[in-house]
Amino acid sequence: MTRRSEMLELAILGLLHDSPMHGYELRKQVHRVLGTVRAMSYGTLYPRLRLLVERGLIVEAGAPATTRRGRITYAVTSAGQERFQSLLTGAGPNAWEDDAFDVHFAFFARADRAVRLRILEGRRARLEERLAMFRANGPAEGVTMDGYAAELHRHSLESAERDVRWLTGLIETERSAGRRGVAQHEE
Amino acid sequence: MTRRSEMLELAILGLLHDSPMHGYELRKQVHRVLGTVRAMSYGTLYPRLRLLVERGLIVEAGAPATTRRGRITYAVTSAGQERFQSLLTGAGPNAWEDDAFDVHFAFFARADRAVRLRILEGRRARLEERLAMFRANGPAEGVTMDGYAAELHRHSLESAERDVRWLTGLIETERSAGRRGVAQHEE
DNA sequence: CGTCGATATATCGACCCGATATATCGTACG
DNA sequence: CGTACGATATATCGGGTCGATATATCGACG
Numbered sequence: 001m002t003r004r005s006e007m008l009e010l011a012i013l014g015l016l017h018d019s020p021m022h023g024y025e026l027r028k029q030v031h032r033v034l035g036t037v038r039a040m041s042y043g044t045l046y047p048r049l050r051l052l053v054e055r056g057l058i059v060e061a062g063a064p065a066t067t068r069r070g071r072i073t074y075a076v077t078s079a080g081q082e083r084f085q086s087l088l089t090g091a092g093p094n095a096w097e098d099d100a101f102d103v104h105f106a107f108f109a110r111a112d113r114a115v116r117l118r119i120l121e122g123r124r125a126r127l128e129e130r131l132a133m134f135r136a137n138g139p140a141e142g143v144t145m146d147g148y149a150a151e152l153h154r155h156s157l158e159s160a161e162r163d164v165r166w167l168t169g170l171i172e173t174e175r176s177a178g179r180r181g182v183a184q185h186e187e
Numbered sequence: 188m189t190r191r192s193e194m195l196e197l198a199i200l201g202l203l204h205d206s207p208m209h210g211y212e213l214r215k216q217v218h219r220v221l222g223t224v225r226a227m228s229y230g231t232l233y234p235r236l237r238l239l240v241e242r243g244l245i246v247e248a249g250a251p252a253t254t255r256r257g258r259i260t261y262a263v264t265s266a267g268q269e270r271f272q273s274l275l276t277g278a279g280p281n282a283w284e285d286d287a288f289d290v291h292f293a294f295f296a297r298a299d300r301a302v303r304l305r306i307l308e309g310r311r312a313r314l315e316e317r318l319a320m321f322r323a324n325g326p327a328e329g330v331t332m333d334g335y336a337a338e339l340h341r342h343s344l345e346s347a348e349r350d351v352r353w354l355t356g357l358i359e360t361e362r363s364a365g366r367r368g369v370a371q372h373e374e
Numbered sequence: 375c376g377t378c379g380a381t382a383t384a385t386c387g388a389c390c391c392g393a394t395a396t397a398t399c400g401t402a403c404g
Numbered sequence: 405c406g407t408a409c410g411a412t413a414t415a416t417c418g419g420g421t422c423g424a425t426a427t428a429t430c431g432a433c434g
Contacts, residue, residue: 003423008390022413024412024414025412025413035317040390040391041392042392042414042416043391046415047415047416070414071413071414072414098224102339109335130222133223148292148294148296152293155353159350189421192420211381227421228422229382229383229385230423231421231422233383234385234420257383258382259383
């Protein structure tokens with residue numbers, strides 16, 4: 001299991017939990033959550049669905065009468081539910097990376113506050129680490145940069161700083177909700 | 188040549204033009220331009236360097252006296268320069284995508300204004316297209332979204348909108364510089 | 375002079391992407 | 405009706421990327 005394939009598995013299991021569907025529809029949903037860029041190709045999705053069936057995490061669940069020819073509807077099994085939970089709540093440093101973070105975040109309603117805080121803080125730490133590295137070889141240092149390279153550097157820095165502020169706000173919300181014993185964002 | 192490999196080739200040729208270097212240093216520079224996320228692994232870089240040598244776009248150029256054992260310094264050939272220019276200025280829709288756009292932008296000083304404008308406008312159009320798709324299946328529509336999914340959606344939208352404004356500013360600058368016959372950002 | 379972390383290249387297996395092939399469904403139009 | 409067309413839907417393949425690992429040298433420090 002690579003980082004990427006773990007993330008895709010989490011996305012598939014999480015979306016199928018919301019409601020059973022077939023591959024084509026599933027991919028559209030992944031696009032919705034992840035954006036067009038980081039989403040999954042058919043060449044990845046269909047083989048993976050079969051693999052998940054083999055491993056007993058999902059099953060073909062189409063009611064033959066209502067199912068159009070050529071369509072295969074999938075649903076999560078209880079083993080799949082467990083796998084989803086362990087991927088979501090047992091999230092390690094893999095979940096700090098860009099695309100994996102988004103998928104985890106999208107399913108935050110199904111994780112408790114401790115897990116949410118751990119992922120948010122890990123993500124923020126990762127971004128700050130990257131910011132430090134990025135600032136270290138800015139245009140001020142020995143590195144030569146023309147106007148465009150410097151502008152790109154500035155803009156990237158600004159975007160990352162904005163994301164850090166966003167995360168800080170979310171962390172603060174989780175913490176204050178915890179203090180008051182209120183779950184503000186629950187489903 | 189896939190989209191990704193074209194982008195990596197552009198990055199390698201462009202960075203080696205600035206100054207000859209060996210693979211390890213080259214990768215650090217790619218990291219600097221692209222950020223840690225979208226950069227290139229060694230398993231991609233080293234085979235590609237050898238391929239570029241085979242194709243005559245770069246040469247091993249280490250002065251044996253000043254070169255540490257085990258180091259191979261590369262420099263662009265004139266064929267490599269031409270390839271760089273054709274990749275940069277002949278940029279098609281591939282250059283509208285996230286990582287490819289960044290690399291092209293980093294080398295803008297070596298493209299003329301017409302090319303820069305074409306890439307900036309293409310990039311903006313791609314982002315706006317994505318924004319439209321993204322807005323279309325927001326939380327308002329039939330799609331059910333809990334608080335976290337909605338928050339992710341909102342934040343992604345905001346980031347993309349910010350990038351569009353950034354591009355619009357850059358386009359305006361290029362246009363007004365053109366009108367006044369001034370090349371503000373030139374090296 | 376010995377150890378340790380940074381520098382540097384090379385290679386391999388797992389597996390992801392993008393393109394393509396194939397077929398069916400919905401529907402609009404004469 | 406029927407037929408043409410775009411959207412829906414699954415399947416597969418080759419090219420190529422990633423991440424891990426192996427190997428070895430350099431520089432600094434005590």
